[in-house]
Amino acid sequence: MTREEAIKKLLETDEEFKQMYEEHHELEWKVQKLEKHFPPDPEIEAEEERLKRRKLYLKDMMELKIKEFLSKTQ
Structure with missing residues (x-):
C-alpha cells in the first residue's frame, strides 16, 4: 500500500x-493569507507563527498515524 492510499483510507x-x-x-490557507499582509505587523507575525506551529504539530501527528497504519497493513 502506498502512502497516498494509506492517507485516503485513513480519511x-x-x-x-x-x-x-x-x-x-x-x-x-490562513497562513498563506497572513503572509500576504503588508506591511508586516508584529501581531500578525505572532499569529502566523502560532498557526505555523499548530500546523506542524498536526503534520507530525498525522505522520505518526500514517506510519502506524502502514506498519499494520504490511
Missing part, C-alpha cells in the same frame, strides 16, 4: 485523522 475510516487533515489544510 475514510479515522475521524481523528480526518479532523487533523482538514484543520491542517485550513491553517495552510
Whole structure:
C-alpha cells in the first residue's frame, strides 16, 4: 500500500485523522493569507507563527498515524 492510499483510507475510516487533515489544510490557507499582509505587523507575525506551529504539530501527528497504519497493513 502506498502512502497516498494509506492517507485516503485513513480519511475514510479515522475521524481523528480526518479532523487533523482538514484543520491542517485550513491553517495552510490562513497562513498563506497572513503572509500576504503588508506591511508586516508584529501581531500578525505572532499569529502566523502560532498557526505555523499548530500546523506542524498536526503534520507530525498525522505522520505518526500514517506510519502506524502502514506498519499494520504490511
